[in-house]
């Protein structure tokens with residue numbers, strides 16, 4: 001398996017020459033002073049080192065080893081995952097593009113997207129752990145009360161705790177209007193959440209001190225369909241008075257799902273058995289709030305395509321330089337070998353270039369979309385976003 005090398009030249013081509021990130025950042029008051037060209041360069045260069053040297057080496061081994069669920073419902077991640085996460089947190093990667101008010105570094109979403117591309121290409125399974133936290137953070141930033149932000153968001157931003165999104169159930173995925181998980185009010189203002197969620201990425205693991213589940217459920221008497229869904233925060237450990245993880249909540253991993261190529265990510269069936277939860281956002285508007293999460297997830301899913309395209313291109317290129325078959329049409333290219341490497345053949349080159357074009361075109365599109373997120377985070381209106389994007393696109 002070839003080593004992953006971050007395509008720094010190609011990334012810089014998109015950011016500096018195609019989309020002019022320096023001008024984009026300079027135009028947005030929130031980022032003009034922090035996302036300076038030197039700072040952006042330093043982050044990309046250091047991020048590349050972390051991804052090449054720490055994450056890529058545990059990608060294949062992580063997929064072969066996979067996650068292990070134990071009798072008590074706890075889950076152990078593959079060798080090296082926990083240690084890599086510690087480094088990620090200690091070096092400040094978790095807080096890169098989060099709100100300064102809650103401990104973040106206030107850098108643009110698009111810069112975080114570049115780092116996520118490198119992380120994801122190096123090791124998609126591993127990248128899903130901080131990836132899910134990112135969506136939970138954005139949801140809390142947009143919909144959480146001040147108290148919820150202080151209690152949960154600060155720890156998600158620091159990376160001490162991770163997050164999940166719990167939508168899918170055994171009987172519903174695309175059509176969340178038919179979900180069955182229940183939320184019954186408790187006397188203390190919290191809710192008792194009961195039901196089963198499936199396919200929950202990063203649902204249970206050993207990498208962080210607490211896991212904050214963002215869960216869709218129905219209140220008693222809620223209207224049928226999507227208009228009767230509310231959103232709740234359900235922590236794995238209830239948070240004590242002093243802000244540290246305390247009593248274990250009634251939520252547990254029932255089993256692990258198996259997904260091709262990402263066995264290093266603990267994708268779980270999660271059972272909520274009267275677990276204590278707190279409402280985020282208005283009653284019965286849970287799906288709207290959840291779409292804050294889904295909007296991030298959309299950029300993340302698009303990045304998965306870019307990461308897979310880049311990773312497979314790098315693998316195919318290394319193979320084409322090594323594999324020998326026949327001789328070049330324009331004369332022998334490797335006289336010391338029994339045949340030429342297949343990269344000399346026009347049809348093989350065409351396939352490689354097609355792969356490269358998909359990776360680079362996809363990268364440009366995702367970065368352009370992430371620029372939109374920067375503009376929204378800068379507090380611009382939808383109309384202004386449209387104007388700015390039209391201006392850049394031309």
Ligand SMILES: Cc1cc2nc3c(=O)[nH]c(=O)nc-3n(C[C@H](O)[C@H](O)[C@H](O)COP(=O)(O)OP(=O)(O)OC[C@H]3O[C@@H](n4cnc5c(N)ncnc54)[C@H](O)[C@@H]3O)c2cc1C
Pocket residue numbers: 164165166167168172173174175198199200201202259267
């Ligand atoms: C890698 C991975 C990670 C995931 N992580 C999470 C997670 O963290 N949290 C979470 O809650 N869920 C997660 N999921 C689940 C994911 O959200 C669901 O798989 C998705 O919503 C689709 O639901 P489903 O699998 O039940 O398919 P279904 O809803 O049963 O759909 C079956 C098929 O019918 C098609 N279909 C459905 N409705 C229509 C329609 N109206 N028109 C045309 N076609 C239609 C679908 O496209 C699909 O091909 C994850 C899934 C994957 C693969």
